[in-house]
Amino acid sequence: xxxxxxxxxxxxxxxSIVAVALGVPALGxxxxxxxQTYGAEMYIPxxxxxxxxxxxxxxxxxxxxxxxxxxxxxxxxxxxPSTHTxxxxxxxxxxxxxxxxxxxxxxRSGKPIQWARVHDLPDFVYFDHSxxxxxxxxxxxxxxxxxxxxxxxxxQDLTMGWCIRCHRHPEKNIRPKEYVFNLAWKPNExxxxxxxxxxxxLLETNKIMNASQLTNCSICHR
Ligand code: HEC
Ligand code: HEC
Ligand code: HEC
Ligand code: HEC
Ligand code: HEC
Numbered sequence: 001x002x003x004x005x006x007x008x009x010x011x012x013x014x015x016s017i018v019a020v021a022l023g024v025p026a027l028g029x030x031x032x033x034x035x036q037t038y039g040a041e042m043y044i045p046x047x048x049x050x051x052x053x054x055x056x057x058x059x060x061x062x063x064x065x066x067x068x069x070x071x072x073x074x075x076x077x078x079x080x081p082s083t084h085t086x087x088x089x090x091x092x093x094x095x096x097x098x099x100x101x102x103x104x105x106x107x108r109s110g111k112p113i114q115w116a117r118v119h120d121l122p123d124f125v126y127f128d129h130s131x132x133x134x135x136x137x138x139x140x141x142x143x144x145x146x147x148x149x150x151x152x153x154x155x156q157d158l159t160m161g162w163c164i165r166c167h168r169h170p171e172k173n174i175r176p177k178e179y180v181f182n183l184a185w186k187p188n189e190x191x192x193x194x195x196x197x198x199x200x201x202l203l204e205t206n207k208i209m210n211a212s213q214l215t216n217c218s219i220c221h222r
Pocket of ligand 1: 058063064149152
């Protein structure tokens with residue numbers, strides 16, 4: 001049977017029904033309740049099966065994000081490290097540490113470690129890491145200074161408003177591609193480099209879509 005609507009209209013029409021049903025007066029209350037539930041989860045690390053520290057592994061030891069989140073520049077999901085990835089070092093280093101018992105038992109049993117999810121968008125939103133990373137948006141713009149913290153935590157509320165604010169002005173968050181994984185990178189202010197000027201240039205060099213394309217509903221709700 002011929003498809004009358006593009007599949008994405010489905011999601012969108014459902015979304016607009018929700019928006020209409022809630023009505024404008026409900027928006028204020030909604031935003032309040034929302035900030036109470038989702039907002040409250042910010043800056044609070046979740047209990048994890050192993051007290052893994054980004055500060056030690058990334059900040060002190062200098063391990064690249066892609067060693068553990070190996071699909072972050074290749075596809076939608078960043079990917080989580082397998083037990084085997086940890087064991088490349090921990091079969092030798094700290095191999096008797098009680099903190100690593102859960103790691104060794106996962107290695108023996110073959111059962112993957114269940115890391116608690118810190119970031120989790122609703123299913124009706126489409127997100128893709130590689131698109132952002134390949135165009136010069138750094139992890140730090142969305143996840144903060146992961147390399148300075150022990151456990152990862154949510155540093156942004158991940159609301160639609162947050163996505164749109166950057167999609168309207170991507171120049172504020174674009175850097176040369178080679179610095180995407182360097183969370184400490186800043187424009188060289190001593191040489192008079194400013195983020196806005198650099199960003200404007202990079203919009204062209206990195207071929208970034210324009211704001212009206214980037215705020216079109218169907219790119220995130222497809
Ligand atoms: C040695 C392995 C390793 C390296 C290197 C590493 N990570 Fe992680 N990452 C983990 C593990 C394990 C977790 C799960 C524990 C946690 O959430 O803190 C995690 C979780 C995260 C999360 C939260 C995931 C979620 O559930 O939403 C983010 C964001 C993150 N890492 C970003 C980074 C960034 C950015 C870098 C590079 C600057 C990096 N990681 C480097 C192992 C690593
Ligand atoms: C490239 C080598 C390497 C890899 C890969 C690695 N570690 Fe480590 N890990 C270390 C070193 C070195 C230390 C010693 C701590 C330090 O840097 O002071 C350590 C320490 C730890 C500790 C002790 C607490 C702390 O942070 O000081 C835990 C727990 C740990 N690692 C868990 C993990 C887990 C889980 C993974 C896989 C997601 C992992 N490590 C992957 C090198 C590694
Ligand atoms: C434009 C914002 C943005 C950038 C840039 C970004 N992330 Fe994420 N990250 C997110 C969002 C949003 C989620 C939640 C995705 C979901 O729930 O589907 C997420 C989730 C994750 C997760 C959990 C696993 C997953 O894929 O859902 C890890 C790990 C992670 N990011 C690591 C990184 C690393 C490493 C970088 C830099 C190389 C990075 N992120 C860059 C926004 C971003
Ligand atoms: C810090 C800036 C920033 C944030 C925050 C951000 N984005 Fe983006 N996003 C970009 C840039 C820049 C591009 C353009 C890439 C290009 O032109 O190819 C993009 C592109 C995209 C695309 C691809 C469009 C396409 O058709 O290729 C999707 C989908 C997307 N973003 C979803 C999201 C979602 C969902 C969120 C919030 C959870 C988000 N983004 C947050 C900067 C950001
Ligand atoms: C850059 C990505 C992006 C674009 C563009 C975008 N949205 Fe969203 N939208 C999101 C995210 C992320 C959420 C989930 C936010 C949350 O959980 O608060 C969302 C949630 C929604 C919701 C659910 C209600 C709510 O606020 O939680 C509706 C309705 C919606 N969007 C409609 C739209 C419409 C209509 C457009 C076009 C004018 C649009 N969106 C464009 C990312 C986007």
